[in-house]
Amino acid sequence: MNIFVDAMGGDNAPVEIVKGAVDAVKEYGVPLTLVGKEDIVKQELAKYTYPQDKIKVLHAETVIGFDEEPAMAIRRKEDSSLVVALNAMKGDPDSVLISAGSTGALLSGGLLKLGRIKGIKRPALAAALPKDGGVVLLIDTGANADCKSEYLEQFAMLGHVYFESVLGKKNPKVGLVNIGSEEEKGSMMVKEAYQLLKNSDLNFVGNVEARDIPTTDVDILVCDGFTGNIVLKLLEGLSSYLMKGIKKSIMGSAKGKIGGVLIKNDLKQFKKQFDSDEAGGAPFLGVKGGIIKAHGSSGAYAIKNAINQSIKFIDNDVLGKITAKLQEEKAVKEQEKE
Amino acid sequence: MNIFVDAMGGDNAPVEIVKGAVDAVKEYGVPLTLVGKEDIVKQELAKYTYPQDKIKVLHAETVIGFDEEPAMAIRRKEDSSLVVALNAMKGDPDSVLISAGSTGALLSGGLLKLGRIKGIKRPALAAALPKDGGVVLLIDTGANADCKSEYLEQFAMLGHVYFESVLGKKNPKVGLVNIGSEEEKGSMMVKEAYQLLKNSDLNFVGNVEARDIPTTDVDILVCDGFTGNIVLKLLEGLSSYLMKGIKKSIMGSAKGKIGGVLIKNDLKQFKKQFDSDEAGGAPFLGVKGGIIKAHGSSGAYAIKNAINQSIKFIDNDVLGKITAKLQEEKAVKEQEKE
Known part of the structure; x- marks a missing residue:
């Protein structure tokens, strides 16, 4: 299980994001990776006592802002927390990325970096x-x-x-x-x-x-x-x-x-x-990986809930089930043709 | 000025509709025509003291219900309060019809019986x-x-x-x-x-x-x-x-x-x-006549307000101004072509 949390995205980043991650590690005992500027994230982490081996920090030099053109930002900012996280989770079906940053950039990034599950016409954002x-x-x-x-x-x-x-x-x-x-x-x-x-x-x-x-x-x-x-x-x-x-x-x-x-x-x-x-983040469904958009104004509690949601997402194999459903539908259609 | 009020349409018809009409006549002094089953409407009117010459009753034997297919009901129920009212106002640019009955029937009726103002692509319901x-x-x-x-x-x-x-x-x-x-x-x-x-x-x-x-x-x-x-x-x-x-x-x-x-x-x-x-009814704009949809649950107060709105609609020549605007636009386009 690989849960990545964009430590730099959102109105209350990194303070509340890091706090939410620490709370989640304590409550759920799962390992997490915080993605963002290493010194800043580590400085935030230093405020808390928690099982140190459970939180990794993946360095990313920059962050994509709310005002940047999404697709262009994803293509150009290879060193942003979002792109670094997406590259790290690519190809791993048991991974989820949570971000409270730009919705447009997260959706563009999910599409461009992870791609659609085969058979999906358009991935969709659910809330x-x-x-x-x-x-x-x-x-x-x-x-x-x-x-x-x-x-x-x-x-x-x-x-x-x-x-x-x-x-x-x-x-x-x-x-x-x-x-x-x-x-x-x-x-x-x-x-x-x-x-x-x-x-x-x-x-x-x-x-x-x-x-x-x-x-x-x-x-x-x-x-x-x-x-x-x-x-x-x-x-x-x-x-x-x-x-x-x-x-x-x-x-x-x-x-x-x-x-x-x-x-x-x-x-x-x-x-x-x-x-x-309370309701957790919005899952972007249909791409090859778990993507959860947390509200831009998310505090630590919302981030902790989104992490809980990510655990369920992975444990219950949402991606595998979507793929199975698509194959089932394809089989039915082929049978109808015969 | 010819203001027609569908006395039979809406959840609280005819009681509240008639009461609203009486209140409006007393407050604004304008003449009105109530359209509906004559004996029922007159029975309601008999409850009130008001300037008798200001309210006419136009008989209509039936009413179009909320559950009827609008276009078909308009075509078949020539004796409904809605169709009787529309036929009476047809060709009179200083007339308005208020109805709290079926929205679909009112819009269909407005289109089929009164027609669009020349140059209007699609009439629209505003609120x-x-x-x-x-x-x-x-x-x-x-x-x-x-x-x-x-x-x-x-x-x-x-x-x-x-x-x-x-x-x-x-x-x-x-x-x-x-x-x-x-x-x-x-x-x-x-x-x-x-x-x-x-x-x-x-x-x-x-x-x-x-x-x-x-x-x-x-x-x-x-x-x-x-x-x-x-x-x-x-x-x-x-x-x-x-x-x-x-x-x-x-x-x-x-x-x-x-x-x-x-x-x-x-x-x-x-x-x-x-x-x-408080806000009054919803005007259906772009047809050759004033059509105001009052809320299905309208009480007397809402009907009185819709009548006040109709007075302004006629006094300020909304239809004439729409026609003038369309001619203006047409002239500009022709000029641009030259």
């Missing part, structure tokens, strides 16, 4: 969103702004394998993000995807309208990357806006202020449900 | 969404699931005319709903739309990410109808889910219950910002 009483896996959340219906069918398969393996529920329910509940609703692409999903061997339960996402009983929501990104970002933005707005309006009156103190704990508890730190 | 300190007009919110970039350019023009005329702000800012702030972000269609908007004479300010929608300083947000519908429904669903969730978690503890009583008024005040009743 486990909090919902009433659990999580729902949204896929794709932004890797593919332009999609064909057969990509969506494959996203559903990728989500299925990941959900069963890492989130631990057999035969998860698959829904299609759509603008109506009826079969004939949606864009041409989405209508086609409906038919493909209906005829697949997945547990497809039909369309899910956006208003029902927070309370859906579906486990996996499939959509193109444009739609998925809109859903993800709007959930984030609106939750944060409403929570701030409520606080502000309560604090505007004397009575409200007292009330605010009294409800503080309940509200905190409720807010925790929407904490992206 | 004024509450945002921090005002409203933002989202267009299209579902009339066109499949769009070309030039439709979006025209949606922006329609939004511009409506915003200036009815919402009363000159030179409103136009933004493009996108999955990144940079010019080169998004699907192929959206990237093309960016260039068209950039080269238009509208006040285009660039991309707006979904997370920024609740606090955007943009006045008009342009997108395809699939994306717009997702945004609209997710805003609705998540706001309602969060508000209910907060209430539930507060009511779960004794301390919280007391706090809940103390913050009740402040919360109510805050919630009012998100009340779709």
Whole structure:
């Protein structure tokens, strides 16, 4: 098991990233490799007591910033923490890279350095969103702004394998993000995807309208990357806006202020449900290696959770299962031809 | 001025619709026509004292339900409140129809019975969404699931005319709903739309990410109808889910219950910002007549507001201004050719 953590990527790197890695090593006992500027990472590590043999440091001179053009940065910055990590994990099916840095660079890097699993049309970025009483896996959340219906069918398969393996529920329910509940609703692409999903061997339960996402009983929501990104970002933005707005309006009156103190704990508890730190990072599925995008603002707790997620990813052989699924589908298609 | 109100459409028809019409007549002094089953509508009207000469009743034997296939219902149910109203307003540029019934039937009816304004590629459904300190007009919110970039350019023009005329702000800012702030972000269609908007004479300010929608300083947000519908429904669903969730978690503890009583008024005040009743109905822009879709759950207050909106729609000659804009654009294009 080789878990690489990009020590230099993200708003709180390297301090929180290194702390999260130390916490994970202590809690889960797995070995890790921190990738980044050696002196800086070692200086951070020196703050903690932990089993020294469990954390290796892989030196990388530079880091890819949030503002750099992803594909170009991957090609040019061979000495960046991201590229050094990707090169180190290449060809190792039991490896995962976690990064809280630039999403674009991580996706480009995964595609360019690791490549797609044979048979995968488009790798997709999935995200486990909090919902009433659990999580729902949204896929794709932004890797593919332009999609064909057969990509969506494959996203559903990728989500299925990941959900069963890492989130631990057999035969998860698959829904299609759509603008109506009826079969004939949606864009041409989405209508086609409906038919493909209906005829697949997945547990497809039909369309899910956006208003029902927070309370859906579906486990996996499939959509193109444009739609998925809109859903993800709007959930984030609106939750944060409403929570701030409520606080502000309560604090505007004397009575409200007292009330605010009294409800503080309940509200905190409720807010925790929407904490992206709890849900872990977003897996980029379909490339030859484990790639987990941690939120840019990840603190130590989020990184520790992403490491736990990586352990499950490797232990449950997500890559092997995706490959097996693809071979199964290929065999079925060939049989149908005969 | 001919304002038609579908008395039979919506969850609270005819009771709340008729009440809203009576309230509007009293407050604004304009004449109205209620369309629906005469005996039922008159029975409702008999509950109120109001200037009798201001409200006419136009009889329609049936109503189109939410579950009927829109285009087919429009063609077959000539005696429905919707079709009777559309036939009555046809050819009259100073008329508006308000309906809280089936959105699909209203859009189909508007297209089939009134037709597009010459030069309009695709009429679009706009919705004024509450945002921090005002409203933002989202267009299209579902009339066109499949769009070309030039439709979006025209949606922006329609939004511009409506915003200036009815919402009363000159030179409103136009933004493009996108999955990144940079010019080169998004699907192929959206990237093309960016260039068209950039080269238009509208006040285009660039991309707006979904997370920024609740606090955007943009006045008009342009997108395809699939994306717009997702945004609209997710805003609705998540706001309602969060508000209910907060209430539930507060009511779960004794301390919280007391706090809940103390913050009740402040919360109510805050919630009012998100009340779709305040924002008025959704105008269907680009057809030869005013069409306003009121929320299915509209009460009297929402209907009264939609009537006020209709008055502004007619008084400010939205249709005439759209036609003028199209002629202007046509003239510019012809000049460029020479």
